[in-house]
Amino acid sequence: MKLTRFIQKLILWELLVGMMVVIRNQFRPKVTVQYPKERIPLRPRFRGVPRLRYDPKTMEELCISCLLCEQICPDDCIAIKWEKAPSGKGRVLKDFIIDYQRCCLCGLCVDPCPTKPLTAIYMSHDYELAGSDRLDLVAGRTDLHEGRTVTIYDK
Amino acid sequence: MFRTQEMEINMGPQHPSTHGVLRLKLRLDGERVVDSWPVIGYLHRGIEKLSESKEFIKITPFTDRMDYVCAMSGNLAYLGAVEKLCGIKVPEKAAYIRVIMVELNRIASHLLWLGTHALDIGAMSIFLYGFREREMILDLFEAYCGARLTYNAFRISGVPADLPPGWKEECTGFLKLFRQRHREYEQILTANRIWLKRTKDVGYMDAEHCLALSVTGPVLRAAGVARDLRKDEPYAIYDQLDFDIPVDDGCDTYARYIVRMAEMLQSVHMVEQCLEKMPSEGPLMGMKGRRMKPRKDEEIYFAIEGPRGEQGVYLISDGTDRPYRCKFRNSSFANLQALAPMVQGGLVADVVAIIGTLDIVLGDSDR
Ligand code: SF4
Numbered sequence: 428m429k430l431t432r433f434i435q436k437l438i439l440w441e442l443l444v445g446m447m448v449v450i451r452n453q454f455r456p457k458v459t460v461q462y463p464k465e466r467i468p469l470r471p472r473f474r475g476v477p478r479l480r481y482d483p484k485t486m487e488e489l490c491i492s493c494l495l496c497e498q499i500c501p502d503d504c505i506a507i508k509w510e511k512a513p514s515g516k517g518r519v520l521k522d523f524i525i526d527y528q529r530c531c532l533c534g535l536c537v538d539p540c541p542t543k544p545l546t547a548i549y550m551s552h553d554y555e556l557a558g559s560d561r562l563d564l565v566a567g568r569t570d571l572h573e574g575r576t577v578t579i580y581d582k
Numbered sequence: 583m584f585r586t587q588e589m590e591i592n593m594g595p596q597h598p599s600t601h602g603v604l605r606l607k608l609r610l611d612g613e614r615v616v617d618s619w620p621v622i623g624y625l626h627r628g629i630e631k632l633s634e635s636k637e638f639i640k641i642t643p644f645t646d647r648m649d650y651v652c653a654m655s656g657n658l659a660y661l662g663a664v665e666k667l668c669g670i671k672v673p674e675k676a677a678y679i680r681v682i683m684v685e686l687n688r689i690a691s692h693l694l695w696l697g698t699h700a701l702d703i704g705a706m707s708i709f710l711y712g713f714r715e716r717e718m719i720l721d722l723f724e725a726y727c728g729a730r731l732t733y734n735a736f737r738i739s740g741v742p743a744d745l746p747p748g749w750k751e752e753c754t755g756f757l758k759l760f761r762q763r764h765r766e767y768e769q770i771l772t773a774n775r776i777w778l779k780r781t782k783d784v785g786y787m788d789a790e791h792c793l794a795l796s797v798t799g800p801v802l803r804a805a806g807v808a809r810d811l812r813k814d815e816p817y818a819i820y821d822q823l824d825f826d827i828p829v830d831d832g833c834d835t836y837a838r839y840i841v842r843m844a845e846m847l848q849s850v851h852m853v854e855q856c857l858e859k860m861p862s863e864g865p866l867m868g869m870k871g872r873r874m875k876p877r878k879d880e881e882i883y884f885a886i887e888g889p890r891g892e893q894g895v896y897l898i899s900d901g902t903d904r905p906y907r908c909k910f911r912n913s914s915f916a917n918l919q920a921l922a923p924m925v926q927g928g929l930v931a932d933v934v935a936i937i938g939t940l941d942i943v944l945g946d947s948d949r
């Protein structure tokens with residue numbers, strides 16, 4: 428027992444075992460992703476920046492300006508402008524602004540949204556948020572529906 | 583003719599081995615550390631004060647940003663406190679999902695600790711392997727809640743969503759793979775003579791001093807005290823799970839390494855049990871609506887066992903839907919107090935190993 432331990436120590440046994448692990452790992456598939464060229468596929472529940480959607484059937488505004496998302500947002504980054512509907516019932520959305528600089532992508536705004544079956548506000552799969560100006564990151568109603576235009580770096 | 587003199591130098595806040603923005607003032611006598619003062623606060627965001635002006639539900643995203651390496655524990659500690667304050671019961675299925683997430687996050691957190699700690703000491707490859715496996719856990723989290731770091735995965739009284747289809751199988755596959763990979767980490771480090779030289783008898787702190795400084799978590803358990811809130815004061819469904827608490831009485835950096843490595847396997851074991859025992863049907867939220875009505879002048883303290891130690895939340899309510907006072911007892915801040923006595927008299931190179939072994943997250947200690 429003592430002798431084996433001595434020999435193991437002499438031939439740097441534990442370092443060899445460790446080295447074997449490293450060598451074995453050389454032949455495993457690569458996991459590194461070259462980011463701007465390749466992208467990892469996103470999971471369906473991925474939370475990117477929040478956006479608005481139209482009713483997919485009628486292509487009308489889904490949001491009913493109930494202001495629940497504005498109230499629940501912990502960073503106060505949603506601002507909604509609305510008017511009384513001409514028919515006297517309900518509200519008409521005038522403008523919807525989300526300040527992406529402040530948004531922490533928490534997803535709380537989606538929880539209380541009352542429209543069924545799809546929520547008017549949803550967490551999109553957009554995650555590239557760079558801008559050269561502060562105002563670039565303040566998304567108005569068109570941006571929220573169509574997505575922000577980003578310049579893709581492809582050099 | 584020649585004269586020696588003690589020198590005061592700064593380590594950090596931009597030093598890569600201080601794991602964030604810790605600044606250490608060191609007084610050195612040659613290579614020996616005579617004295618040290620940790621300077622914190624570079625990441626202070628005033629979360630406690632900010633919380634007083636927000637409704638209970640809005641504070642959850644902030645708890646993600648305190649201990650960002652183990653955000654699920656932060657969520658669980660805070661929500662547990664709110665549920666205790668308002669007397670809300672969490673449905674069983676939701677409790678199981680919470681425990682699965684928290685234990686997976688503990689593995690991820692320990693993997694990050696293992697990688698960076700070994701990297702600081704000079705082992706490069708284990709860093710890459712650890713992060714490779716951590717990435718898989720983050721993928722699981724992304725599939726469940728949509729975020730990879732700041733999860734905000736739980737809500738007051740439950741969880742917002744069930745596990746997605748195929749998640750259980752993916753998780754089981756990962757756990758199986760992880761057991762193999764864990765053996766590989768052990769092969770690289772546990773008997774490695776360089777690792778032993780750098781960690782044995784470095785950062786010695788015995789149980790008495792640990793308790794005096796209210797150090798908790800793996801650092802305390804590596805000093806021979808089997809204190810673990812999951813066993814001592816079970817919350818969620820921990821009393822239904824079968825697990826051990828790894829304890830070692832080496833009191834040094836190597837003992838902490840052994841304890842944390844064993845803890846990872848225990849977490850794997852727990853997640854396996856949870857996946858098996860979890861009821862397939864059942865409610866996910868314990869209450870309807872989101873109006874909170876805590877009693878007036880109620881004070882509660884609720885603590886869970888995070889990967890770094892006791893993670894507690896102290897809430898005072900004044901009867902409204904906002905906390906009157908919200909205090910976070912974070913383990914990094916308490917554990918950081920052990921740094922100065924540990925490095926005293928040691929070498930400068932060991933300071934790096936000791937910062938690593940305490941496993942501090944500066945977002946957690948500064949809040
Ligand atoms: S994701 Fe969170 S921070 Fe962003 S808009 Fe929604 S509620 Fe506000």
Ligand code: SF4
Pocket residue numbers: 489490491492493494495496497507539540541542546547548
């Ligand atoms: S919660 Fe939904 S319906 Fe209400 S204002 Fe926000 S987006 Fe519109």
